[in-house]
Amino acid sequence: MAKSKKEIISIKSISKIYHLGDNVVKALDKASLSIYENDFISIMGPSGSGKSTLMNIIGCLDVPTNGTYKFNNQLISKMNDSQLANIRNEKIGFVFQTFNLLPKLNAVQNVEVPLIYSSLNRKERLERSKEALNIVGLSDRMSHKPNELSGGQRQRVAIARALVNKPSIILADEPTGNLDSKSGEEILKFLDKLHKAGNTLIIVTHEKSVAKRAKRRIEIFDGKITLDE
Amino acid sequence: MNDIIKNILIGLSAIRSNIVRVALTSLGLTIGIFTVSIVTAGVSSIDKEFAKSMAYYGNDKLYVSTWPWSFDFDWWKYRNRPKVKEESLSYINQYSEYVTDVSVKKNTWIKATYQNKASWLQINGVYPSYGDMLSGTKVVNGRFFSQNEWDLQRRVVIVGGKVREGFFDGESPIGQKIKIGGVTVEIIGELKEQGMGMVPGGTLDNLVIMPSTTFKRILTRWGFDELVLRAKPEDLNKAKEEVAMIMRVARKLRPDQEDNFSVNSADAYQSQFDSLKTAIAAMGFMVTGISLVVSGIGIMNVMFVSVKERTKEIGLRKAMGATNNNILIQFLSEAIAISIIGGTIGIALVKLITIALSSYGGLPVDFDLLLIFYTFIICVFIGVISGMIPARTAANLNPIDALRHE
Numbered sequence: 001m002a003k004s005k006k007e008i009i010s011i012k013s014i015s016k017i018y019h020l021g022d023n024v025v026k027a028l029d030k031a032s033l034s035i036y037e038n039d040f041i042s043i044m045g046p047s048g049s050g051k052s053t054l055m056n057i058i059g060c061l062d063v064p065t066n067g068t069y070k071f072n073n074q075l076i077s078k079m080n081d082s083q084l085a086n087i088r089n090e091k092i093g094f095v096f097q098t099f100n101l102l103p104k105l106n107a108v109q110n111v112e113v114p115l116i117y118s119s120l121n122r123k124e125r126l127e128r129s130k131e132a133l134n135i136v137g138l139s140d141r142m143s144h145k146p147n148e149l150s151g152g153q154r155q156r157v158a159i160a161r162a163l164v165n166k167p168s169i170i171l172a173d174e175p176t177g178n179l180d181s182k183s184g185e186e187i188l189k190f191l192d193k194l195h196k197a198g199n200t201l202i203i204v205t206h207e208k209s210v211a212k213r214a215k216r217r218i219e220i221f222d223g224k225i226t227l228d229e
Numbered sequence: 230m231n232d233i234i235k236n237i238l239i240g241l242s243a244i245r246s247n248i249v250r251v252a253l254t255s256l257g258l259t260i261g262i263f264t265v266s267i268v269t270a271g272v273s274s275i276d277k278e279f280a281k282s283m284a285y286y287g288n289d290k291l292y293v294s295t296w297p298w299s300f301d302f303d304w305w306k307y308r309n310r311p312k313v314k315e316e317s318l319s320y321i322n323q324y325s326e327y328v329t330d331v332s333v334k335k336n337t338w339i340k341a342t343y344q345n346k347a348s349w350l351q352i353n354g355v356y357p358s359y360g361d362m363l364s365g366t367k368v369v370n371g372r373f374f375s376q377n378e379w380d381l382q383r384r385v386v387i388v389g390g391k392v393r394e395g396f397f398d399g400e401s402p403i404g405q406k407i408k409i410g411g412v413t414v415e416i417i418g419e420l421k422e423q424g425m426g427m428v429p430g431g432t433l434d435n436l437v438i439m440p441s442t443t444f445k446r447i448l449t450r451w452g453f454d455e456l457v458l459r460a461k462p463e464d465l466n467k468a469k470e471e472v473a474m475i476m477r478v479a480r481k482l483r484p485d486q487e488d489n490f491s492v493n494s495a496d497a498y499q500s501q502f503d504s505l506k507t508a509i510a511a512m513g514f515m516v517t518g519i520s521l522v523v524s525g526i527g528i529m530n531v532m533f534v535s536v537k538e539r540t541k542e543i544g545l546r547k548a549m550g551a552t553n554n555n556i557l558i559q560f561l562s563e564a565i566a567i568s569i570i571g572g573t574i575g576i577a578l579v580k581l582i583t584i585a586l587s588s589y590g591g592l593p594v595d596f597d598l599l600l601i602f603y604t605f606i607i608c609v610f611i612g613v614i615s616g617m618i619p620a621r622t623a624a625n626l627n628p629i630d631a632l633r634h635e
Binding site: 056059061081082094096100117 | 231235239242246541542545546547548549550551552553554555628629632
């Protein structure tokens with residue numbers, strides 16, 4: 001681990017507690033974690049281990065019950081909904097297992113979605129979206145709708161969408177889970193490339209083969225981080 | 230601002246992809262807007278027509294008749310009243326302080342012919358002074374008959390503005406001869422065209438005016454007489470009481486006997502008309518109110534469906550950085566758009582009906598820009614009211630749950 005690198009995320013002793021009727025569920029139990037620039041991290045753990053909760057908190061979709069979460073030295077754990085939305089918009093790129101493309105929009109329009117909530121004008125948005133599609137090698141599929149694309153292509157559109165706002169981290173939740181092994185391999189190679197280009201990546205997965213691609217592996221069990229190497 | 234427009238555009242694109250559903254939903258509003266427009270336009274048209282009729286009766290005239298002017302006419306009560314007679318005029322002339330001019334007005338309806346054309350016309354027999362007492366119209370061609378022509382029972386007539394069109398293909402009627410009840414009369418004057426009136430007998434367009442002496446000589450059939458009296462408008466109410474007193478004296482009524490005649494003036498119609506108008510408007514607005522509420526519920530329902538359908542999209546947009554307000558505006562503008570589409574179709578329908586009615590020549594319906602403006606306001610209002618709850622539901626969705634939604 002290259003500790004000399006700039007720290008992007010600093011998580012200190014965070015817990016997430018859910019109350020389901022009389023039951024108290026500790027989805028995260030005093031987990032601590034630091035993520036540095038150009039890290040390539042995999043987070044593994046069985047279902048119910050708290051890895052989704054951890055990912056949601058890292059992705060600023062949720063805030064911890066206790067503990068502190070700093071993103072570029074900004075205290076996320078005390079932010080309100082619209083401040084969180086701004087952080088997500090500017091700092092975080094999401095890649096989902098089921099791609100989550102909007103079926104009625106074409107590739108460029110899908111990539112443009114995060115930019116709509118930024119302050120860019122129409123022309124800039126279009127330029128940036130085309131540029132991002134270029135990076136994922138889909139410049140010839142700009143006006144195709146998701147149902148006219150293969151699974152691998154869809155996920156590449158989704159990756160372009162995650163890249164388009166030039167985020168500080170890219171958060172990929174089971175990015176190969178819905179793909180055949182060939183397309184999955186293609187996507188993983190591409191993520192490798194992104195890492196080499198200087199991006200910070202976090203992949204949540206339950207496949208060992210996927211996790212092995214990362215430079216740093218984190219395992220989580222019962223809400224606690226059990227491995228970080 | 231730019232931010233708002235972007236979210237409105239997203240909302241509008243949802244309309245385009247669900248056009249059938251939107252059309253069906255907005256139908257309720259179409260009907261609502263249609264009703265309110267028709268009622269408003271109708272009432273204001275009736276109002277205008279009525280004002281025209283009122284101008285015909287004049288604000289300076291009293292009409293002594295057998296019957297009161299009333300929409301709820303109780304024939305049984307008045308049927309035994311004696312006829313109004315021309316002779317009463319001499320009493321009024323002699324005793325009235327406020328009445329400045331008088332004329333008899335003999336009324337009948339009869340078939341008039343010109344060559345092979347025939348038409349039912351209203352015939353009035355009047356004094357020469359009636360020419361100066363005309364209100365709401367005037368002689369625009371030719372002249373009124375003279376005292377001399379009245380004395381000599383000459384067969385000369387003044388015709389209403391529609392007679393020209395009916396008998397003479399739009400040519401001037403002056404100097405033409407028509408037959409009234411088999412008697413040939415010469416047209417010496419023409420009145421300005423009035424358009425349709427709202428009150429029975431309230432049009433001058435299908436009218437023939439002749440000396441009352443001539444009337445008595447050539448038309449001895451059915452009909453009735455009225456006395457037309459003129460006073461200064463400010464004295465009209467005093468004149469009304471005065472004339473009633475004189476008529477009672479002339480008819481030798483005892484103090485305990487009711488009037489067996491009526492002194493009428495335009496304001497009698499006005500108050501009755503106002504209550505009728507209110508009734509029509511109240512009815513129309515009730516129908517409108519109901520259809521607007523129902524259509525508001527319809528829009529709310531469709532918006533809930535829309536939010537439900539697009540839960541995942543909402544989650545995704547929120548993950549990509551959409552704030553609660555972004556989502557709120559997106560769905561609100563969708564609801565407002567549905568509402569405005571309904572209203573626009575409604576207005577378009579009204580416009581079509583207006584065009585159809587005016588070319589058909591029926592009751593003319595007014596249509597103005599103000600109506601469009603009000604419709605727009607109503608639509609936005611209904612859109613906001615019915616879209617607010619679904620849009621808030623969408624805005625407050627938790628992005629994690631929304632993303633997981635299938």
